[in-house]
Amino acid sequence: MIYRFLDGLGRYFLFLGEVFHKPEHGREYLKSFFRELELLGFSSIALVSFISVFMGAVLTIQTAINLDDPFVPDSYIAIAVREGIVLEFAPTIVSLILAGKVGSNIASTLGTMRVTEQMDALRVMGINPASYLVLPKLFACLLFNPILIVFSMALGLVGGYYAGDFLNLVNTEVFLSGYFMEFNPFYIVYSLTKATVFAFIIATVSAYFGYNVEGGAVEVGKASTKSVVAMSFTIILFNYILTDLLLQ
């Protein structure tokens, strides 16, 4: 078990070595990058919006109910909601959801290309499939995931505000002023650092599982599932490590 884990880890780093080859045909990589941006980035906007708005709403409701005390001003509720969204919900939860959507997409796309010999076709042409297929996906994720996370923060705050307003849980003016009180800008840095690291994990771990599929369609499905488990595990682990390093 431990042996298998270390073996896999070693292979993962060898795989990264193959991925980080200097692209010789920059223009082709760039073309592919824009395709991936569309495929992996823009297509996630709707999902992330939906999740963020409702996440913010639920956070406000829960916090308002728990802090239902005349001596706690509604601005404090807003601060709690804001920190929850910025520090944890937007970067971590949204990344976990992207691992399920984007990551499994990468794993199954690459897995299918492997079992249908499309990877061999690239190699016959003299194109390094690891680098040509993975680098554009990786950069699309590195660029777009942080943008999605910022977007998620904004929508989460909006959702939180409207839930408070709509359900009459808070005094909206006081609540809104709370969003702007005692804000530590470093939290944004912390959050975006997490988002970037998670994006790297999502793109490379899923690619690793997809790239190394052997067999047929059934194995592609299995690899996709395994990759989601591995990504979730790694994200949660790095969430802890980064929080320990950055916030202490």
Added chain:
Amino acid sequence: MIQVRGIHKSFGEQHVLRGIDVDFHEGQCNLIIGLSGSGKTVLLKSVLGLHSVDQGTISFDGRVLGDMGKKEVKVLRQEMGMVFQGSALFNSLTIAENVRLPLDFFGDMTEAEKDERVRFCLERVRIDPESFSKTPAELSGGMQKRVAIARAIVLNPKYLFCDEPNSGLDPETAIVIDQLIHEITHEFGMTTVINTHDMNSVLEIGDHVILMEKGVKAWEGTMEEVMDSDDSAVVEYVFRSNLFKKLRAALKKA
């Protein structure tokens, strides 16, 4: 000409190729036939350099694979085209983009010249222009094969490899594909290597036929020689079916 000398290839315990010597001739369709599991695909992929061999040499017109520098390998790669068993078209790209990809990577052509070359190759394999912007999933298996052939020949390769080009096709389409490969081979003087199960292909286009058996070459000759041969390996492989048994008996009588 491609010269294969004494190649061995094992996967773990399994010794798949056990010492193969064979020449693939220029301007001919070189057919590799043999039972399922005899090592045809492994031989083809070894020649292509997709599998590294354990022993032996493969040389392309005197250039030995494995002794070459990176630059030379790259040049060689551009002289090779391959048609995979399942076509292996890139499903995120359109038909035209599939054929164009090798040009984008390696051709030093202008955009207009590339368009022209893509159109020429696709028309050569009789794909009509309406299909150029479709995705591979929108084409039938036979059309996908033809697009795969177009992609394989777009860089004007010296060496063309086909892994069971007509598997999964109806007999009529299979003949069309065979003849297409045959025509192209003779038209452009390519060294073409084809894996096949199909005895019909052997009789249609078998300029040079190699019979594989359990990882060794059991026999080689031309398509005419296949029909006359009394070699036990050939008799066993080719004349298993009643049709061919009867055909042979009739030929011998005549």
